[in-house]
Amino acid sequence: MIELEDVSKVYGKKDTAFTALKHINLTLPDNKTIAVIGKSGSGKSTFLHLLGGLDRPSSGSIRINNHRLETLSKKQMDHYRSRELGFVFQSFFIEANQTCYQNVALPLEINALAVTARRRLIEDALAKVELADKIKSPAGTLSGGQKQRLAIARAIVTNPKVILADEPTGNLDSATGDKVIDLLFDLYRSQGSTLIIVTHDSDIANRCDIRVFIKDGQIDKVEGTGGDGE
Amino acid sequence: MKFRDILRRSGRSIKQAKVRTLLTAAALAVGGFTLSVTLAAANGANAYGAKLIDTNFDPSSLIVAKSESTFTSGPVSNKPQPYSGSLASVGILRGHLVKELNQKDLQKLASINGVESVFEPYTTTVRYVTRSGAGKYTGSVEAYNPAITHQFVAGSVKSSGLTANQVVLPNDYLSLLHFKNGQAALGQTLSVNLLQTLGGTQTRTFTIAAVLTSPSTLISGNINTTLLVNASTAKSTYDFVNRGTVNANRFLLATVKVKDGTNQAKLSAVQSVIEKYGYGAESAKNAQALITQIVNVLQIVIIVFGLITLIASFFGVVNTQYISVLERTREIGLMKALGMSSRNVSNLFIVEAAWIGGIGAVIGSGLAIIAGTALNPWISKQISFGNSRLLIFHASQIIGLIIFLIIVAVIAGLLPARKAAKLDPIEALRSE
Numbered sequence: 001m002i003e004l005e006d007v008s009k010v011y012g013k014k015d016t017a018f019t020a021l022k023h024i025n026l027t028l029p030d031n032k033t034i035a036v037i038g039k040s041g042s043g044k045s046t047f048l049h050l051l052g053g054l055d056r057p058s059s060g061s062i063r064i065n066n067h068r069l070e071t072l073s074k075k076q077m078d079h080y081r082s083r084e085l086g087f088v089f090q091s092f093f094i095e096a097n098q099t100c101y102q103n104v105a106l107p108l109e110i111n112a113l114a115v116t117a118r119r120r121l122i123e124d125a126l127a128k129v130e131l132a133d134k135i136k137s138p139a140g141t142l143s144g145g146q147k148q149r150l151a152i153a154r155a156i157v158t159n160p161k162v163i164l165a166d167e168p169t170g171n172l173d174s175a176t177g178d179k180v181i182d183l184l185f186d187l188y189r190s191q192g193s194t195l196i197i198v199t200h201d202s203d204i205a206n207r208c209d210i211r212v213f214i215k216d217g218q219i220d221k222v223e224g225t226g227g228d229g230e
Numbered sequence: 231m232k233f234r235d236i237l238r239r240s241g242r243s244i245k246q247a248k249v250r251t252l253l254t255a256a257a258l259a260v261g262g263f264t265l266s267v268t269l270a271a272a273n274g275a276n277a278y279g280a281k282l283i284d285t286n287f288d289p290s291s292l293i294v295a296k297s298e299s300t301f302t303s304g305p306v307s308n309k310p311q312p313y314s315g316s317l318a319s320v321g322i323l324r325g326h327l328v329k330e331l332n333q334k335d336l337q338k339l340a341s342i343n344g345v346e347s348v349f350e351p352y353t354t355t356v357r358y359v360t361r362s363g364a365g366k367y368t369g370s371v372e373a374y375n376p377a378i379t380h381q382f383v384a385g386s387v388k389s390s391g392l393t394a395n396q397v398v399l400p401n402d403y404l405s406l407l408h409f410k411n412g413q414a415a416l417g418q419t420l421s422v423n424l425l426q427t428l429g430g431t432q433t434r435t436f437t438i439a440a441v442l443t444s445p446s447t448l449i450s451g452n453i454n455t456t457l458l459v460n461a462s463t464a465k466s467t468y469d470f471v472n473r474g475t476v477n478a479n480r481f482l483l484a485t486v487k488v489k490d491g492t493n494q495a496k497l498s499a500v501q502s503v504i505e506k507y508g509y510g511a512e513s514a515k516n517a518q519a520l521i522t523q524i525v526n527v528l529q530i531v532i533i534v535f536g537l538i539t540l541i542a543s544f545f546g547v548v549n550t551q552y553i554s555v556l557e558r559t560r561e562i563g564l565m566k567a568l569g570m571s572s573r574n575v576s577n578l579f580i581v582e583a584a585w586i587g588g589i590g591a592v593i594g595s596g597l598a599i600i601a602g603t604a605l606n607p608w609i610s611k612q613i614s615f616g617n618s619r620l621l622i623f624h625a626s627q628i629i630g631l632i633i634f635l636i637i638v639a640v641i642a643g644l645l646p647a648r649k650a651a652k653l654d655p656i657e658a659l660r661s662e
C-alpha cells in the first residue's frame with residue numbers, strides 16, 4: 001500500500017519558491033501497474049522522487065511498504081532504496097565503462113550481498129531481459145534498447161517490491177520502446193511487485209491498472225481498478 | 231557495501247583513467263624516489279660510519295690528546311701563543327700548532343684507575359720498503375693494535391701479538407714486492423730502511439705474518455702504506471728515526487684501553503677522569519655520534535626537499551580527484567540513487583586516492599631501488615667508499631614510506647571525496 005497524505009513539495013525559498021506538488025492525497029494498492037500521466041513540468045518526476053526517497057516532501061506524509069518515509073533517517077532511506085526499490089530512468093544511467101555483469105552487480109554490492117550469491121542473481125536478471133549473451137560486454141557498446149533493458153535488469157536484480165520508471169521509453173523509438181514496456185509488464189507479472197511508470201504515452205498508460213493524472217502539481221483524476229484517490 | 235567491492239570498483243576506475251592516474255602518481259613517485267634515496271643514503275652513511283668506527287676504534291678504548299681542542303677546533307689558536315714545550319706543528323692540521331703528549335703524559339694516563347694499558351702507535355715514516363729482487367717503495371711503520379678489527383687476505387696474528395721481527399703487510403705491496411698473492415708472501419722476508427733525522431740509516435728485516443685486505447673505508451687511507459709491527463719494535467723504530475729532534479717522545483694521540491671498557495659506565499668514568507686532568511678524550515661512541523649527527527643533518531635537508539615535492543603532488547592528487555568527481559557526477563548520482571551511503575561513496579574516492587598513492591610510491595621507491603642498486607658501485611668509486619655501498623635500502627623503511635605516501639594521498643583525497651558524498655542524487659542525475 002502506498003499512501004500520500006497532504007503531500008506538498010516546494011522548491012527554492014521565498015521569492016524564488018515554486019510549489020511543484022500541492023496537497024496530494026492518494027492511496028495506491030500493492031502489486032498493480034500504475035501510470036503517472038501529465039504534461040511536462042506538471043510534477044511527475046517530483047512525485048516519483050518523493051516515492052523513491054530521493055527527495056523529501058516539504059509537508060505531508062508518505063507511507064510505503066509500512067515505512068513512513070518522513071521518519072526515516074538518511075541511512076534508513078538508503079537502506080529502503082537499495083532493498084525495496086528498483087529505478088529505471090529515461091536516460092538509462094548505466095555505467096558505460098563497466099561490463100553488463102558489473103552494472104547489474106552494483107545494487108547487490110550496495111546491499112553487501114556475498115559474492116557467491118551474486119552470480120546466479122545477475123545471470124537470471126540478464127536472462128530475463130534477454131542480455132545473457134552480453135554479460136561480459138562493456139555496457140557502452142549496447143544499443144539504446146539494450147541499455148534500457150540492462151537498466152531494467154539492474155532494477156529487478158534485488159527483487160524489489162516497487163519498481164519506479166521515469167519515462168523509460170522517452171529516449172527510444174516507438175518499436176524499441178514497446179519492447180521495453182512489454183518486458184517491464186512481463187517482469188511485473190513474474191515478480192509480483194508494484195510498477196509505477198511515468199509516461200506521456202497514452203497507449204502505455206492504457207495498459208496499466210491505474211492511471212494517475214497530474215496537472216500543475218495536483219491530482220487531476222485517477223482512473224482504473226483499485227484506485228481510490230480523492 | 232563490502233570493502234572488497236569498494237576496492238575493486240575504485241581499482242576499475244583507476245584502470246579506466248590510466249594516463250591521468252599515472253601522471254598524478256608520477257608526481258608522487260618523484261617524492262617517493264627522493265625520500266627512498268635519502269633514507270638509503272643515510273643508512274649507507276651511518277653503516278659506513280659504524281664500519282669506520284669499527285675498523286679504526288676499539289670500543290673499549292679512548293683516544294686521548296693533550297687538549298680537547300685537538301678534537302674540536304684542531305689548532306689551539308691562529309694567534310701567537312705563549313711558548314710551551316708541548317706545542318708542535320702537525321701536518322694533518324695544516325701546520326697549526328697543537329699541544330702534544332709526551333712520555334710523562336702517557337705514564338700519567340697509564341696510572342689512572344681503571345686504565346688497562348696505554349697504546350701509542352709510534353707512527354714512523356720509513357725511508358723505503360724493499361725485498362731482494364724488487365724495487366724500493368715508500369711506507370710507514372706503526373704498532374699493531376690488537377683491539378682494532380683487522381681483515382687479512384692471508385695469514386693471521388696470534389692473540390699474543392706479533393713477535394719483534396714480524397710484520398703485517400698491506401695488500402698493495404704484494405705485486406710491488408713480486409708476490410704472486412697473499413699466501414705466497416707469508417713467511418717471506420722484507421727489509422725496511424730507516425733514515426734518521428740526524429742522518430744515520432738502519433735496515434731492519436721482517437718476516438711477513440699476515441697480509442691486510444685493502445681498506446674499504448676512507449679514514450684508513452694511509453693503511454695502504456702502513457706496515458704493522460709489534461709495539462716495542464714500533465717504539466724503537468720511532469726512537470731511532472726521531473732521536474735528538476723535537477719529535478722525540480711526543481705524540482699527537484694515544485689510545486687508552488679501559489678495563490672492561492665495553493661497559494659504557496666504566497668507559498665514561500675513565501673518560502671524565504682523563505678530561506679532569508685537562509686532556510681531550512674521545513670514545514668510539516663520541517666519534518660515531520659525530521658522524522651520525524652530520525649524516526642526520528644532511529638527511530633532514532634532503533627530506534625537506536622530498537617533502538616539498540610531496541606538497542606539490544598532494545595538490546596534484548586533490549586536483550585529479552576533484553576532476554574525477556566532476557566527470558563522474560552521473561555515476562555518483564546513480565550510486566546514491568540506488569542507495570549507496572554517502573560514506574561508501576566517499577570511501578570509493580578515498581580508496582581511489584589511496585590507489586594513486588600506492589602506485590606512485592611503488593614506482594618511486596622501485597625506481598630508487600633499481601637505480602640505487604645499479605649505480606651503487608659507481609657512486610662508491612666516486613666518493614672512495616671502497617667496498618661499502620652508499621645506498622642501503624631497508625625493506626621496513628620502503629614499506630613505511632609506501633604507507634606514508636598512501637596516507638598523504640588519502641588525505642589529499644578527503645576533500646574531493648567529501649564533495650562526492652555530498653552530491654544530491656537528483657541534481658546529479660539531471661546533469662546531462
Ligand SMILES: Nc1ncnc2c1ncn2[C@@H]1O[C@H](COP(=O)(O)OP(=O)(O)OP(=O)(O)O)[C@@H](O)[C@H]1O
Nearest residue numbers: 011012018020038039040041042043044045046047
Ligand atoms: N530543483 C528544482 N528547483 C526548482 N524547481 C524545480 C526543481 N525541480 C523541479 N522543479 C520544477 O518543478 C516542476 C515539476 O518538475 P518535474 O521534473 O517534476 O516535472 P515533470 O512532470 O517530470 O516534467 P517532464 O515531463 O518534463 O519530465 C517544474 O516546473 C520544474 O521546473
Ligand SMILES: [Mg+2]
Nearest residue numbers: 044045046166
Ligand atoms: Mg520528468
